[in-house]
Amino acid sequence: MTGLRLYNTLSHRVEPLAPLAPPRVTMYMCGPTVWSYAHVGNFRTFLFGDVLRRYLAHAGYDVFVVMNLTDVDDRIIKAAATAGVSVREFTARFTAAFFEDRDFLRIRPADVYTRATEYIEPMIALVEQLLARGLAYRGDDGSVYYAVGSFPTYGRLSRLDARELKTGARVASDEYAKEDAQDFALWKAASPTDEAVGAAWEAPFGRGRPGWHLECSAMALTELRRRFGVATLDIHAGGVDLIFPHHENEIAQSEGATGQPFARCWLHGEFLTMAGTKMSKRFGNTLTVRDLREEQVDPAAFRMVVLSTHYRQQLSYSDEALAAAVEGVRRLGEFRRRLAGAASGAGHPPPAAAELDGGFRAAMDNDLGTPQALAAVFTFVRQANRALDAGAWTPEAAGAALRVFDAVLDVLDVLPADRAPDAELAAWVARRLEERQIARKAGDFARADAIRDELAARGIELEDAPDGTRWRRRG
Ligand code: AMP
Numbered sequence: 001m002t003g004l005r006l007y008n009t010l011s012h013r014v015e016p017l018a019p020l021a022p023p024r025v026t027m028y029m030c031g032p033t034v035w036s037y038a039h040v041g042n043f044r045t046f047l048f049g050d051v052l053r054r055y056l057a058h059a060g061y062d063v064f065v066v067m068n069l070t071d072v073d074d075r076i077i078k079a080a081a082t083a084g085v086s087v088r089e090f091t092a093r094f095t096a097a098f099f100e101d102r103d104f105l106r107i108r109p110a111d112v113y114t115r116a117t118e119y120i121e122p123m124i125a126l127v128e129q130l131l132a133r134g135l136a137y138r139g140d141d142g143s144v145y146y147a148v149g150s151f152p153t154y155g156r157l158s159r160l161d162a163r164e165l166k167t168g169a170r171v172a173s174d175e176y177a178k179e180d181a182q183d184f185a186l187w188k189a190a191s192p193t194d195e196a197v198g199a200a201w202e203a204p205f206g207r208g209r210p211g212w213h214l215e216c217s218a219m220a221l222t223e224l225r226r227r228f229g230v231a232t233l234d235i236h237a238g239g240v241d242l243i244f245p246h247h248e249n250e251i252a253q254s255e256g257a258t259g260q261p262f263a264r265c266w267l268h269g270e271f272l273t274m275a276g277t278k279m280s281k282r283f284g285n286t287l288t289v290r291d292l293r294e295e296q297v298d299p300a301a302f303r304m305v306v307l308s309t310h311y312r313q314q315l316s317y318s319d320e321a322l323a324a325a326v327e328g329v330r331r332l333g334e335f336r337r338r339l340a341g342a343a344s345g346a347g348h349p350p351p352a353a354a355e356l357d358g359g360f361r362a363a364m365d366n367d368l369g370t371p372q373a374l375a376a377v378f379t380f381v382r383q384a385n386r387a388l389d390a391g392a393w394t395p396e397a398a399g400a401a402l403r404v405f406d407a408v409l410d411v412l413d414v415l416p417a418d419r420a421p422d423a424e425l426a427a428w429v430a431r432r433l434e435e436r437q438i439a440r441k442a443g444d445f446a447r448a449d450a451i452r453d454e455l456a457a458r459g460i461e462l463e464d465a466p467d468g469t470r471w472r473r474r475g
Pocket residue numbers: 030031032033034040041042043044045238239240241242269270271272273278279280
């Protein structure tokens with residue numbers, strides 16, 4: 001199949017992917033909390049999942065992807081109460097927006113999206129199991145807590161020692177009914193606010209609502225059992241901020257109940273940052289996919305920005321990075337048109353195409369090395385252009401090369417959008433902005449102003465911000 005090797009957070013090593021029942025690979029990715037528009041940082045993580053599942057399929061695996069939609073949690077309840085609507089009503093809008101944004105960025109849909117509020121029954125069953133096994137207890141406040149001290153391997157994923165775990169938990173904790181500071185809520189007793197927004201359910205251990213960590217365990221296990229009769233995921237993925245406590249708690253809940261490993265491989269994507277700070281609603285530095293769309297950014301360019309950095313490195317997002325990607329994407333589109341024009345039928349692939357195929361696989365097999373995979377693509381473009389200039393390829397050789405190119409691009413998906421006029425405009429503006437930036441750096445302000453006027457003449461307005469220049473179309 002493939003020699004795909006991935007960095008497993010659990011073992012702290014890059015190791016061969018070893019699914020439970022190949023060619024099937026089951027993958028669960030923690031999805032969005034649908035309380036507002038997801039930002040491009042969230043989408044960096046989802047895009048990492050997209051490329052991983054595409055590459056697995058490319059390599060011959062049968063991939064099954066589950067993503068949850070957290071549609072009940074503290075933030076949602078608070079926001080719904082403020083808006084005076086039910087959680088269901090409140091989240092519907094942001095769920096729809098999430099799917100729209102996903103499609104815009106050409107992220108392939110998961111096989112199932114599990115909404116937390118539709119899995120209350122299995123969540124209750126999981127809590128009962130944990131209570132029966134002595135791993136959970138009912139607090140004085142009517143909530144049910146996980147007794148972390150009773151799960152011997154707690155902390156293995158995040159490698160925090162017991163002291164660090166306690167300190168971390170105490171800082172995060174505002175619940176005093178727990179026996180131990182590091183214990184976490186599986187089920188939260190219903191408050192009047194919960195009732196008001198329709199976020200309370202009957203359960204044998206008291207009326208209430210699920211904790212966030214419980215949601216993922218119950219949804220993943222339900223889907224695994226229902227479809228494949230197993231309790232172990234091949235891959236569990238999310239952003240690095242989820243390692244502790246979220247994924248640590250998911251393991252404690254799932255393994256505490258089933259006695260079986262919850263996931264064979266844990267993958268974590270690093271943050272997207274802007275001007276050195278993690279993108280987060282909390283820091284007020286978010287950019288949404290809506291913003292990208294308004295600014296007529298080609299989704300392929302955004303994908304290229306993301307794939308240009310390895311998923312385990314922080315990605316520093318900037319207008320300059322985007323402008324470079326816009327140019328890269330434009331070149332790829334132009335090249336594909338040229339290659340398609342020269343191709344007819346498919347013969348034996350020329351050496352450059354075989355090299356692309358090998359280079360791409362080698363890069364991706366090495367812990368999903370998308371920057372190297374892109375480098376292999378651009379090397380191929382240069383070689384192919386030279387061969388075409390020299391008339392060195394028969395139409396059949398070009399046809400074979402086109403097939404290899406398309407198979408690679410089917411994984412990366414960084415060809416320009418079909419909406420050619422918009423994409424061209426975006427590329428043109430990006431080149432102008434780059435020139436203007438160079439002029440400004442060189443102190444040539446007359447030139448910089450002239451470029452601004454040139455853009456204005458085509459209805460493009462600029463807005464200079466500390467983190468770069470943004471543009472939008474007037475009217
Ligand atoms: P949330 O909607 O907050 O549950 O987050 C959804 C996903 O986005 C999780 O996998 C997070 O780890 C991830 N995430 C949050 N902020 C960032 C960021 N700045 N860069 C990359 N991923 C992020």
